[in-house]
Amino acid sequence: xxxxxxxxxxxxxxxxxxxxxxxxxxxxxxxxxxxxxxxxxxxxxxxxxxxxxxxxxxxxxxxxxxxxxxxxxxxxxxxxxxxxxxxxxxxxxxxxxxxxxxxxxxxxxxxxxxxxxxxxxxxxxxxxxxxxxxxxxxxxxxxxxxxxxxxxxxxxxxxxxxxxxxxxxxxxxxxxxxxxxxxxxxxxxxxxxxxxxxxxxxxxxxxxxxxxxxxxxxxxxxxxxxxxxxxxxxxxxxxxxxxxxx
Amino acid sequence: xxxxxxxxxxxxxxxxxxxxxxxxxxxxxxxxxxxxxxxxxxxxxxxxxxxxxxxxxxxxxxxxxxxxxxxxxxxxxxxxxxxxxxxxxxxxxxxxxxxxxxxxxxxxxxxxxxxxxxxxxxxxxxxxxxxxxxxxxxxxxxxxxxxxxxxxxxxxxxxxxxxxxxxxxxxxxxxxxxxxxxxxxxxxxxxxxxxxxxxxxxxxxxxxxxxxxxxxxxxxxxxxxxxxxxxxxxxxxxxxxxxxxxxxxxxxxxxxxxxxxxxxxxxxxxxxxxxxxxxxxxxxxxxxxxxxxxxxxxxxxxxxxxxxxxxxxxxxxxxxxxxxxxxxxxxxxxxxxxxxxxxxxxxxxxxxxxxxxxxxxxxxxxxxxxxxxxxxxxxxxxxxxxxxxxxx
Ligand SMILES: [Zn+2]
Numbered sequence: 001x002x003x004x005x006x007x008x009x010x011x012x013x014x015x016x017x018x019x020x021x022x023x024x025x026x027x028x029x030x031x032x033x034x035x036x037x038x039x040x041x042x043x044x045x046x047x048x049x050x051x052x053x054x055x056x057x058x059x060x061x062x063x064x065x066x067x068x069x070x071x072x073x074x075x076x077x078x079x080x081x082x083x084x085x086x087x088x089x090x091x092x093x094x095x096x097x098x099x100x101x102x103x104x105x106x107x108x109x110x111x112x113x114x115x116x117x118x119x120x121x122x123x124x125x126x127x128x129x130x131x132x133x134x135x136x137x138x139x140x141x142x143x144x145x146x147x148x149x150x151x152x153x154x155x156x157x158x159x160x161x162x163x164x165x166x167x168x169x170x171x172x173x174x175x176x177x178x179x180x181x182x183x184x185x186x187x188x189x190x191x192x193x194x195x196x197x198x199x200x201x202x203x204x205x206x207x208x209x210x211x212x213x214x215x216x217x218x219x220x221x222x223x224x225x226x227x228x229x230x231x232x233x234x235x236x237x238x239x240x241x242x243x244x245x246x
Numbered sequence: 247x248x249x250x251x252x253x254x255x256x257x258x259x260x261x262x263x264x265x266x267x268x269x270x271x272x273x274x275x276x277x278x279x280x281x282x283x284x285x286x287x288x289x290x291x292x293x294x295x296x297x298x299x300x301x302x303x304x305x306x307x308x309x310x311x312x313x314x315x316x317x318x319x320x321x322x323x324x325x326x327x328x329x330x331x332x333x334x335x336x337x338x339x340x341x342x343x344x345x346x347x348x349x350x351x352x353x354x355x356x357x358x359x360x361x362x363x364x365x366x367x368x369x370x371x372x373x374x375x376x377x378x379x380x381x382x383x384x385x386x387x388x389x390x391x392x393x394x395x396x397x398x399x400x401x402x403x404x405x406x407x408x409x410x411x412x413x414x415x416x417x418x419x420x421x422x423x424x425x426x427x428x429x430x431x432x433x434x435x436x437x438x439x440x441x442x443x444x445x446x447x448x449x450x451x452x453x454x455x456x457x458x459x460x461x462x463x464x465x466x467x468x469x470x471x472x473x474x475x476x477x478x479x480x481x482x483x484x485x486x487x488x489x490x491x492x493x494x495x496x497x498x499x500x501x502x503x504x505x506x507x508x509x510x511x512x513x514x515x516x517x518x519x520x521x522x523x524x525x526x527x528x529x530x531x532x533x534x535x536x537x538x539x540x541x542x543x544x545x546x547x548x549x550x551x552x553x554x555x556x557x558x559x560x561x562x563x564x565x566x567x568x569x570x571x572x573x574x575x576x577x578x579x580x581x582x583x584x585x586x587x588x589x590x591x592x593x594x595x596x597x598x599x600x601x602x603x604x605x606x607x608x609x610x611x612x613x614x615x616x617x618x619x620x621x622x623x624x625x626x627x628x629x630x631x632x633x634x635x636x637x638x
Contacts, residue, residue, distance in 0.1 A: 108387075109387040111384060111386075111387060113385045114385035114386075117381050117382070122380075147502050148380075148498065148500040173501075173506070174397045174398065174401040174501075175397065175400060176393055176396035176397050176400055176449045177447070177450040178387065178393055178396075178448075178449040178450075179446065179447040179448060179450075180390075180392065180447075182389040182390040182392075182393070183384075183387075183389050189387075191447070192387055194386060194387060194388055194393065194397070205502055206501050206502050207382075208382065208383065208500060209386050220404070221401060238385075240385065240386070
């Protein structure tokens with residue numbers, strides 16, 4: 001087997017990566033697991049989602065960086081389509097090991113929990129998204145924005161609350177980049193960045209959502225972001241408000 | 247009328263304590279009820295009482311086992327008090343002790359058991375977050391308390407300027423203490439600082455060792471009157487003061503909490519704890535601080551005034567200061583949730599009492615004031631201050 005050459009990439013790494021791709025496609029678990037950094041096997045296994053009926057691998061590229069790691073791009077093909085994994089490699093005690101892996105391009109997780117809550121309090125918010133609008137709870141009597149929604153206004157105890165449209169523009173109040181597969185539904189989307197956004201248009205109430213293309217982004221508190229409504233996956237589902245750095 | 251005037255201070259004491267072994271999650275053969283009963287019987291034996299005489303039951307964190315069912319299994323002669331503290335997770339750990347003390351101090355019951363048991367066999371995974379991650383969180387990929395605490399910790403670091411070294415020092419102290427505690431999950435497994443630094447991200451800025459991990463285990467403590475406590479075999483750990491709850495614009499608000507980087511111990515609550523006990527923060531000998539994650543524990547110590555806000559937090563949050571016997575602020579002296587074992591902070595109650603008894607694996611010499619802080623960055627938080635007879 002003649003390994004391809006990649007600028008700035010050690011020849012032995014290119015060889016290891018090529019072999020790794022074929023092992024993954026062949027379901028050679030012993031080889032694959034031996035390529036993973038031992039203290040994070042579980043996280044790595046649940047990070048990326050392969051295509052159904054995977055049968056072959058093609059090494060697309062290996063490049064240096066970031067942070068002293070090397071990034072390898074491998075396309076896996078199966079009966080159900082294809083998927084590109086970006087694995088990041090580190091050399092420990094003379095052995096090249098995978099320390100991160102994800103599907104590329106970076107797509108946000110979509111979970112089965114994207115729907116109104118059981119008590120229905122937030123239903124106008126979700127219905128608003130279906131019409132392409134961000135709507136949040138507001139009290140017309142005392143001009144108080146309330147989030148998350150409540151059965152009555154905590155300020156004046158009014159019961160006739162309204163749901164005005166809010167301009168989905170704000171600043172990042174805080175953020176986290178999640179690497180741990182807390183649910184099988186996020187496999188294929190890890191890591192992803194969740195932002196808490198402060199909305200001047202809603203009395204500086206904060207709303208939470210996924211930051212698009214957040215994987216390699218330089219995320220900072222205070223950065224301006226703009227919301228985009230991502231359509232539902234099916235007619236029964238609900239759209240989701242996503243965020244993008246301005 | 248202050249809570250001190252209401253004679254809560256010193257009216258009750260913890261007289262029996264027990265943890266079951268901390269089994270690795272999913273490995274206990276017993277149900278959570280069996281583990282809980284094992285702990286209660288051990289606490290009764292520790293106190294030297296007949297478990298049939300327990301007449302009150304208190305738990306928290308949506309424990310699967312109702313007090314009446316536990317009482318029935320024990321063959322209780324009479325059940326006079328049965329309370330679940332609302333608010334998921336560890337927010338209720340100190341509040342449960344306070345509830346038991348309130349029952350005893352007011353004469354509603356005489357021997358109240360606080361308990362909590364987890365067994366993955368019947369409770370399932372992530373029993374801590376059930377019912378608290380609605381669609382406005384989980385619809386956006388936020389499923390776990392780790393992610394909520396990561397968001398708040400990130401702002402504490404990035405905006406308040408608390409150094410990440412404060413979190414590391416806390417974790418190192420916990421692992422250090424666990425090396426003297428044969429019952430701790432981290433006993434015999436010291437944490438290399440480089441391993442901490444290089445561990446995988448869970449949710450930035452939290453890495454693996456910043457996070458507690460559930461065990462299959464249970465704990466129980468017994469609360470009775472100060473009078474009765476003096477007749478029993480163990481040195482009483484008197485309840486001097488207790489606080490719990492949520493401040494303004496705090497709780498179940500999808501990250502709209504007002505004091506966002508606080509642990510939730512708002513100034514009025516903190517003042518009430520000190521005032522109720524007649525104690526100043528500098529007089530506390532040892533602290534058991536709930537570390538669901540390292541960041542919220544640091545925030546708790548800031549809320550209570552043990553540690554300055556912002557960059558100066560790093561001056562106090564240093565390994566040498568945080569360890570028994572001679573650190574200026576010994577914390578989590580049995581290893582805490584992170585290194586001793588996780589049953590929603592129950593081990594922290596037991597250790598807070600051991601410090602008063604003088605039986606901690608990392609005893610602070612002559613500890614007379616021992617503080618328990620529960621539930622940081624959770625919808626409800628609470629604290630209990632224990633004291634020896636020297637401070638009554
Ligand atoms: Zn109002």
